[in-house]
Amino acid sequence: MNKLPLWEVFVRARRGLDHKHIGSLHASDGTQALQSARDTYTRRQEGVSIWVVEASKIHASQFEDDASFFEPAEDKIYRHPTFYDVPDELNL
Amino acid sequence: MNKEFQYVLRMGDNALILGQRMSEWCGHSPFLEEDIAMANCALDHVGRARMLLTHAGVLEQKGRTEDDLAFLRDEREFGNFLMCELPTGDYAFTMIRQYLLDAYHFYLYTELQKSSNNVLVAIAAKALKETTYHVRRSGDWVIKLGDGSEESNQRMQGALDEVWSYTGELFIADEVDDFASAEGIGPTTGLLREYWEAEVLEKLRTAKLTVPNEVWLITGGRDGIHTESMGSLLSEMQFLQRSYPGLEW
Numbered sequence: 001m002n003k004l005p006l007w008e009v010f011v012r013a014r015r016g017l018d019h020k021h022i023g024s025l026h027a028s029d030g031t032q033a034l035q036s037a038r039d040t041y042t043r044r045q046e047g048v049s050i051w052v053v054e055a056s057k058i059h060a061s062q063f064e065d066d067a068s069f070f071e072p073a074e075d076k077i078y079r080h081p082t083f084y085d086v087p088d089e090l091n092l
Numbered sequence: 093m094n095k096e097f098q099y100v101l102r103m104g105d106n107a108l109i110l111g112q113r114m115s116e117w118c119g120h121s122p123f124l125e126e127d128i129a130m131a132n133c134a135l136d137h138v139g140r141a142r143m144l145l146t147h148a149g150v151l152e153q154k155g156r157t158e159d160d161l162a163f164l165r166d167e168r169e170f171g172n173f174l175m176c177e178l179p180t181g182d183y184a185f186t187m188i189r190q191y192l193l194d195a196y197h198f199y200l201y202t203e204l205q206k207s208s209n210n211v212l213v214a215i216a217a218k219a220l221k222e223t224t225y226h227v228r229r230s231g232d233w234v235i236k237l238g239d240g241s242e243e244s245n246q247r248m249q250g251a252l253d254e255v256w257s258y259t260g261e262l263f264i265a266d267e268v269d270d271f272a273s274a275e276g277i278g279p280t281t282g283l284l285r286e287y288w289e290a291e292v293l294e295k296l297r298t299a300k301l302t303v304p305n306e307v308w309l310i311t312g313g314r315d316g317i318h319t320e321s322m323g324s325l326l327s328e329m330q331f332l333q334r335s336y337p338g339l340e341w
Binding site: 026040 | 236
C-alpha cells in the first residue's frame with residue numbers, strides 16, 4: 001500500500017522538443033520524485049530534462065463536463081483555416 | 093605479488109559484492125519506484141565490476157577473464173571491504189551502508205581521475221557520473237529516515253552503530269595501497285579519509301544521527317578473511333558457473 005503522494009512526470013526527449021507527459025509515480029517530495037523519475041523513466045536515454053508536478057496540483061477537466069466543454073466545437077468547422085478559400089493571387 | 097593487479101582487483105571486488113547485495117532488493121524494495129532505483133544502482137556497480145575485473149585480468153597477465161575472476165575464485169581470494177558483504181538487513185541498514193560507501197567511492201573515483209593508469213582514469217570518469225547520483229540519492233534517504241519519525245530515527249541509529257565498526261577498514265593502508273599511492277595509481281587512504289569524514293560527519297549531523305565513539309574496528313576483508321555471510325553470498329552468485337562450468341546464455 002503506497003501512501004506517498006502521486007506525481008506526474010514530463011520528459012523532454014531532445015533539446016528543442018516540448019516536455020511530454022510520460023507517466024506518474026509516488027514520492028514523498030519533489031526531490032525524491034525527480035530522482036525516481038530519473039530511474040523509472042530515463043534509464044534508457046529517453047530524455048534530457050524532467051519536470052515533475054504533484055498530481056493534486058493539476059486542475060483537470062471533468063468527464064461529465066464533456067457536453068458543455070467540447071461538443072459545442074463539433075459543428076463549427078469555420079474555425080478551421082481550411083474552411084476558407086484562399087484567393088489565387090495570394091499564391092499560397 | 094603483482095600489487096597493481098591486487099589494487100584493481102580489490103576495487104572490482106567491492107563493486108561486485110556490493111552490487112550483488114543491492115540486487116537482492118530487486119522485487120522486494122519498499123515500493124515500486126524504489127525497487128527500480130535500487131536495481132539501477134546495483135547494475136551500475138556490477139557494470140564497473142566488469143570493467144575493473146577485466147582490467148585486473150589484463151594486469152595479472154595470466155589470461156583470466158572478468159568471469160573467471162568473478163565466478164571461479166574462492167572466498168579467501170576476494171579482497172572486498174567487509175562492509176560490502178554484510179547481509180542486506182532492513183532499508184535503514186541498506187541506506188546507511190550505501191551512503192557511507194557511495195561517499196567513499198565519490199572521493200575515490202574523483203581522485204582516480206589523476207591516476208597514472210589510463211584505463212583506471214577512463215573507468216573512474218564513467219563511475220564518477222554514476223556515483224555522483226548514488227551519493228545524492230542515498231544521502232537524501234539518510235536525512236529522510238534519520239530526521240524522520242521516531243522509529244525511522246531509531247532504526248537508522250541502530251544501523252549506523254552496527255555498520256560504523258566496518259568503516260575503519262576503508263582507510264587502513266597496507267602494502268598494496270602504499271604501492272598504489274607511491275606509483276601515482278591511486279590516492280592515499282589518508283586523503284580519502286579526510287574528504288570522507290568531512291562529508292559524512294556533516295550529513296549524519298543533519299540527519300540527527302550520532303556517530304558511535306570508541307568502537308572496535310573490524311578488518312580482514314582485503315586479506316580474504318571474511319564474515320560469515322560471505323560464503324552464502326558467493327554460493328548464490330557463483331552457483332551457475334560452479335555447477336555448469338563454462339555455461340553461457
